[in-house]
Amino acid sequence: MKQPSGKICTVISLMFIFILVYVAQNKLDAYLIRILNLGAMYVTLGVSLNLIYGFTGQFSLGHAGFMAIGAYVTALLVLPPYYKEVIFMLEPLAWPLNVIHTPFVVALIAGGVLSALAAFIIGVPVLRLKGDYLGIATLGFAEIIRIVLNNIPHITNGALGIKGIPEYTNLWWTMGIAIFTIYIVKGLISSSYGRALMAIRENEIAAEVMGVNLTYHKVMSFTISAFFAGVGGGLFACLLTTIDPKAFRFVMTYNILIVVVLGGLGSITGTVIAAFLYNFLLESLRPIEAGFNLGPMHFPPIPGLRMVTFSVLLLILILYKQKGLLGGFEFSWKWFFQSIKKVFKPKKTTEGSTL
Amino acid sequence: MEILNLDNITIKFGGLTAVKDFKLELQHGELVGLIGPNGAGKTTVFNMISGIYTPSTNKIYFQNRDITGMKPDRIAKLGIARTFQNVRLMDNLSVIDNVMIGFHLHLHSNLASAIFRFPGYVREEEGIYQKSIELLHKVDLEFNKEVQAGSLPYGQQRKLEIIRALATRPKLLLLDEPAAGMNPQETKELMGFIQKIRKDFDLTILLIEHDMKVVMGICERIIVLNYGQTIAEGNPAEIQHNPEVIKAYLGVEAQYA
Amino acid sequence: MSLTMLLQNIVNGFSLGSLYALIAIGYTMVYGILRLINFAHGEVFMLAPYFLFYSSMIFVLPWWLSAIIAIVLTALTGMLSERIAYKPLRDAPRISALISAIGVSFFLQNLAIVLFSGIPKSVHRPAFFSKLFQFGEIRIQSTLFASIGISIIVLSLLIYIVYKTKTGLAMRAISKDIETSRLMGVDVNKAISITFVIGSALAAVGGILWSLRFPQIFPTMGTIPGLKAFIAAVVGGIGSIPGAMLGGMLLGMSEILFVTFFPAISGYRDSFVFIILILILFLKPDGILGTKTQEKV
Numbered sequence: 001m002k003q004p005s006g007k008i009c010t011v012i013s014l015m016f017i018f019i020l021v022y023v024a025q026n027k028l029d030a031y032l033i034r035i036l037n038l039g040a041m042y043v044t045l046g047v048s049l050n051l052i053y054g055f056t057g058q059f060s061l062g063h064a065g066f067m068a069i070g071a072y073v074t075a076l077l078v079l080p081p082y083y084k085e086v087i088f089m090l091e092p093l094a095w096p097l098n099v100i101h102t103p104f105v106v107a108l109i110a111g112g113v114l115s116a117l118a119a120f121i122i123g124v125p126v127l128r129l130k131g132d133y134l135g136i137a138t139l140g141f142a143e144i145i146r147i148v149l150n151n152i153p154h155i156t157n158g159a160l161g162i163k164g165i166p167e168y169t170n171l172w173w174t175m176g177i178a179i180f181t182i183y184i185v186k187g188l189i190s191s192s193y194g195r196a197l198m199a200i201r202e203n204e205i206a207a208e209v210m211g212v213n214l215t216y217h218k219v220m221s222f223t224i225s226a227f228f229a230g231v232g233g234g235l236f237a238c239l240l241t242t243i244d245p246k247a248f249r250f251v252m253t254y255n256i257l258i259v260v261v262l263g264g265l266g267s268i269t270g271t272v273i274a275a276f277l278y279n280f281l282l283e284s285l286r287p288i289e290a291g292f293n294l295g296p297m298h299f300p301p302i303p304g305l306r307m308v309t310f311s312v313l314l315l316i317l318i319l320y321k322q323k324g325l326l327g328g329f330e331f332s333w334k335w336f337f338q339s340i341k342k343v344f345k346p347k348k349t350t351e352g353s354t355l
Numbered sequence: 356m357e358i359l360n361l362d363n364i365t366i367k368f369g370g371l372t373a374v375k376d377f378k379l380e381l382q383h384g385e386l387v388g389l390i391g392p393n394g395a396g397k398t399t400v401f402n403m404i405s406g407i408y409t410p411s412t413n414k415i416y417f418q419n420r421d422i423t424g425m426k427p428d429r430i431a432k433l434g435i436a437r438t439f440q441n442v443r444l445m446d447n448l449s450v451i452d453n454v455m456i457g458f459h460l461h462l463h464s465n466l467a468s469a470i471f472r473f474p475g476y477v478r479e480e481e482g483i484y485q486k487s488i489e490l491l492h493k494v495d496l497e498f499n500k501e502v503q504a505g506s507l508p509y510g511q512q513r514k515l516e517i518i519r520a521l522a523t524r525p526k527l528l529l530l531d532e533p534a535a536g537m538n539p540q541e542t543k544e545l546m547g548f549i550q551k552i553r554k555d556f557d558l559t560i561l562l563i564e565h566d567m568k569v570v571m572g573i574c575e576r577i578i579v580l581n582y583g584q585t586i587a588e589g590n591p592a593e594i595q596h597n598p599e600v601i602k603a604y605l606g607v608e609a610q611y612a
Numbered sequence: 613m614s615l616t617m618l619l620q621n622i623v624n625g626f627s628l629g630s631l632y633a634l635i636a637i638g639y640t641m642v643y644g645i646l647r648l649i650n651f652a653h654g655e656v657f658m659l660a661p662y663f664l665f666y667s668s669m670i671f672v673l674p675w676w677l678s679a680i681i682a683i684v685l686t687a688l689t690g691m692l693s694e695r696i697a698y699k700p701l702r703d704a705p706r707i708s709a710l711i712s713a714i715g716v717s718f719f720l721q722n723l724a725i726v727l728f729s730g731i732p733k734s735v736h737r738p739a740f741f742s743k744l745f746q747f748g749e750i751r752i753q754s755t756l757f758a759s760i761g762i763s764i765i766v767l768s769l770l771i772y773i774v775y776k777t778k779t780g781l782a783m784r785a786i787s788k789d790i791e792t793s794r795l796m797g798v799d800v801n802k803a804i805s806i807t808f809v810i811g812s813a814l815a816a817v818g819g820i821l822w823s824l825r826f827p828q829i830f831p832t833m834g835t836i837p838g839l840k841a842f843i844a845a846v847v848g849g850i851g852s853i854p855g856a857m858l859g860g861m862l863l864g865m866s867e868i869l870f871v872t873f874f875p876a877i878s879g880y881r882d883s884f885v886f887i888i889l890i891l892i893l894f895l896k897p898d899g900i901l902g903t904k905t906q907e908k909v
Binding site for chain 2: 187
Binding site for chain 3: 125126129132133135136137140141143144147148150151249250254257258261262265302303304305306307308310311312314315318319322323324
């Protein structure tokens, strides 16, 4: 049997996903849709972190900051002007932000672009640092971004945050953007530019001696990564409808990092699986701390128990899957058809055991 | 025609002078050996030529152009390639990707055309893929092209590293102990291979090597370093009989005895 | 700005700095040995005042005894966290151990919410720590002196252990080269456990002194001081114990002086440490007292 072309398979599976999203958006209850939305948003965020960390090898802990920029820009652009007047109680919103009103897609792109711009400015000096030092410096920049947002009430409404952001985010947006992110990042890393990025990850000195311009490639990867983090932040704002600087503490970065490492560093497939798994797990554990009645006995809610359980599961996972769920494995159609062949045409000697 | 000129360069790390007043002129097409006991500063010289270190004093000229303080990638672009004493391959990438990264300098496609696979980009990639296969063929690695570079036997890794350096189309090739870890048979093949690529690619080669059979067998001129300073220079026969060299080497040998 | 106020703030800065130093030691020692950023250290720090609170409030033990119990329990927690969550990952990719540390951090913080509730608790401050000293016009609370004094005593003890005892020698050997130390007969596991015990005990002392200074305790109280102390360790040169002390002092002092001199932008107080961090990393990437590490080519 000749293997079908990968392009055709991709188109077919995209159509399949399209139908699934259509069904999900119309038939599933709000709770499940929310989990899927969060999962798809984490795919975008995770794949973008994987680009700079998993593929380029640059330990970046700045994602919460880039998300924050994207989230605030998006929120400010999609909020209707009259409403901005109402919620900006500390100080009125600065011109021209108080009159601008754009469609969701424009706001998302603007958020991504501004976030990318910030990454570019930060990246040129900071990407000279290596390893943990780079991680802690990017974390520092992200915290500075958050603290600045907290202290410019005429733009961000300060610590009060922005409430009542229109809930534009639905599965079409989150899934669409997740797929777009995967398409771009996959396209990048499997290109000649991606080869240079991975060469830097593997051996920086050798890559440089082969003529790879380190600064250019690192900054490029960092900027593209921040663009998608910013877009993810925009999705976040219009999914939760409320944002404040506290939402972008470095714990947010940890969450994305956990998704990427649990999935397997440098595997987009792993990130996708881990992103959905992570959110399903977090949500399905919610009843644990909700409190319940068992016959005549009443068990009061126990705040914190959900995260205790979750962190234990996380520890077990990382202790037993030290290289993440998939290691460095990546899905490909070639692999897919070979596996199918193996299942349907088992060798005679192993026939008994494969069934 | 002079291709490389190290004009009495010196480099200090903290208080330690690693290389002192080192002078070297390479003529186009030469094959020159750089030898000396461990810690003599040979690799440091390579690191200065390839831009990883910058000399503390004086300058390096490549084709009469001052390259002192240039970044390694710019120096690579001018036409200097090298291998490393402790092989530095991209271990988790395939053999073919390791060679293709060598062609990085000669790519022209922009980012968008690469991500979206415009026809021009695809042609360019196919071109360097073919050239990489041809290069791999020279060291009989074309059948291992999809193997992870880090999983190759050591001798093959060394060959792959040389091939990768050739892919940058260098004018000057710096080989840092290419025969290290090779058995006599492999070493013999390597000597032939170095002479062949020198002719085929019109190269000038500077070679660090501890295996005297290699150095004496293929180098036309040899420079001996000890404690960061040149103690002798000449053709293989002269070097073999130079009392300074014998002293430097025997002194080291004596320590082991 | 009067001179009195300046002096008062300098004492204040010293006191805050000594607390950062106490916490920073734990980060720097663990990093020095395992190359692991122990993100759970801030949570270990948070547990100590809770242990103190419960043993003195519920079991009505005298304050000093409760403090000792709290330090012992905290040290034990730190050691256990290493045994359970980091030891199995010693040969795993470094990032996996980091994720494990984040997991421990989540676990301890939320366990504290479950056990102690998320509502802040007010800590009883023994009279000894609430005295006001008057030097001319300067009035300084005894807590400040106490935290400086106790820190100096504890840090001297630490320096003695690390530089004068056999255990300290083992710890220093491991941080240079874990494999060779093992070959030379150093009991690596024991030394690592002791490192965690010492680091956590110092964090416990820091946590208790912190709760005397800021008498509200809550499960997330360790996050920001923990992060700042980690930055102090990086600024001082991670892996270096004197560096952590210096970094802690520098950060505490400059934070207080920043607020003193620029009250108008005191909202940026928390960002100041990051600015120092980034400046240091650009100027001297290995920290003030860090040893230069260059990759051999």
